[in-house]
Amino acid sequence: MTDKSATESELEIVSLQQLLLDWYQTQGRDLPWRNEPDPYKIWVSEIMLQQTQVKTVIPYYQRWLKQFPTLNALATADLQEVLKAWEGLGYYARGRNLHKAAKYIVRHHDGVFPTQPEAVLKLPGIGRTTAGGILSAAFNQPLPILDGNVKRVLARLIALPKPPKQAVSQLWELSERLLARDRAKDFNQAIMDLGATLCTPKNPACLLCPWQQHCQAYNKGIQSQLPMKEPSSPLPHKQIGVAVIRNTQGQILIDRRLEEGLLGGLWEFPGGKIEPGETVQACIKREIKEELGIEIEVGEHLISLDHAYTHFRITLHVHYCRHLAGEPQTIECQEVRWVTLEEIDRYPFPKANTKIIAALRAR
DNA sequence: GACTCGTGGGG
DNA sequence: TCCCCAAGAGT
Structure with a gap:
């Protein structure tokens, strides 16, 4: 299913490539992992950047x-x-998979990050976008990417x-078709920079965009309505x-x-879901009996706090x-431990639990 | 193919 | 306060 739009012609593709690369040369971002030759470091950056903004990633x-x-x-x-080290970044499977993949590379690739796309795609935590991102950035391999930008x-x-979710294969083809194959490294970085700095989700800066004249959304005046979103x-x-x-x-x-699932491998204060009609105190006593097999007396209230995850x-x-x-x-965990408030910092906790620790310290 | 999987910032 | 969404991948 080919797109019979203006982007069809080879001539226009070359023009789009040149416009973007020229823009990137002067307006591209200067990021810590740019111009980094070590594929390990590029890999780390790509994993941290999954679903996470640049500003958040840099200190980590x-x-x-x-x-x-x-x-x-x-x-x-x-x-x-x-x-x-990953504590607070979220999506902790990324950290677990990074660790697992590093061990795998030591065992199966002599400790050297692989250069074959097929080998890279076998590593846990690396899909097509991340593989293309790493191999284009590290070795200028002509592989497309399709991230949110x-x-x-x-x-x-x-x-x-x-x-976009309903047109993924079409978008992959377009990303591949547009890619400046001899300058894949710069092109992929450039198109992501364009999305992150000009072609933003809200209030896109179309007047500064190198692709303005070629952009069908802009020409129709519907750029702020795109991309369309799924009902939530x-x-x-x-x-x-x-x-x-x-x-x-x-x-x-x-x-x-x-180890698997939500917040897998992290430490927490024990507890669980309050059933309909159940008091907080009864819930806590029940959950602790079920999960840890011990008897407790529920005492005074310390703090209540709201926290939002992706799906609840x-x-x-x-x-x-x-x-x-x-x-x-x-019973329902890997390990239990009695710790002091001084020792507790050595353990990785999810964000909601670090707020509890802060409340304990404040008392 | 639909779910699952964190957190912080912006509007 | 609420919703949106960000360099996606695994199951």
């Missing part, structure tokens, strides 16, 4: 490379250490009359009871979540609790 990227300066350093590190830019360029369903809101359980020595009980929202109702009887067991 700098700290990461100090802590794990080489692929081998990452491969030999502890998973807990890796997750601690490129989807938005291309959807506007051809005035795509449907949500309302997010469920769950009420959660959370326990800060203290023993007679003043230590606090924390547990490590299962929660309100945490946190109470102090007193340990009464029983040795904590790992």
Whole structure:
């Protein structure tokens, strides 16, 4: 299914390439991983940048490379250490997969990041966009990308009359067709910069855009309405009871979540969902019995806080609790530990839990 | 192919 | 306060 639009002609493609590359030369962003020859460092940046804005990534990227300066350093590190470095970035499977892939590369590629696209795509956490991003940036390989920026830019360029999600293969073809094959590295970076700095989701700066005259959305005056979006369903809101359980020595009980799934491998304060008609206190007592097999007394309220994930929202109702009887067991977690408030910083926690720790310190 | 998987910032 | 969305990938 070819697009019979203006972008069809080879002549115009060359023109679009030149316009974008010229713009990039003067207006492209200066980012820490640009002009970086080490594929390991480019790889780290690409993973951190998945679904995450540049401004958020930069400090994590700098700290990461100090802590794990080489692929081998990452491969030999502890998973807990890796997750601690990732703490706060979200989508923790990225950190787990980065670690897993580093070990795999040491074992199967002699510790050298592979250059074959097929080999790169086999690595956990790397899909087509990230593979193209790494190999074009590190080796100038002529591989297209299709991230959120490129989807938005291309959807506007051809005035795509449907949500990008419903036209993924068409957009991949267009990204591949537009790619300046001899300058893949610069071209891919340039089109992402265009999306991030001019062709933004809201209030695109079309007057500054090198593709303005070629952009069908702009020419139709519908750039602010594109790309079209899918209808979204309302997010469920769950009420959660959370326990800060203290023993007679003043230590606090924390547990490590299962390796897979939401916040996998991170530590947390135990608790769970409040059932309909259930009080917070009853919920906490029940959950702790079910998950850890111990008896507690639910005490005073510490804090309540709201937190939003991608697919649901929660309100945490946190109470102090007193340990009464029983040795904590790992029934629905990997590990449990009694820690002091001084030791607790060494463990990686999800954001909602770091707010609880801050509240504990403030008391 | 539809779900799952975090967090921060902007409007 | 609420919604949107960002250098996507795994299941």
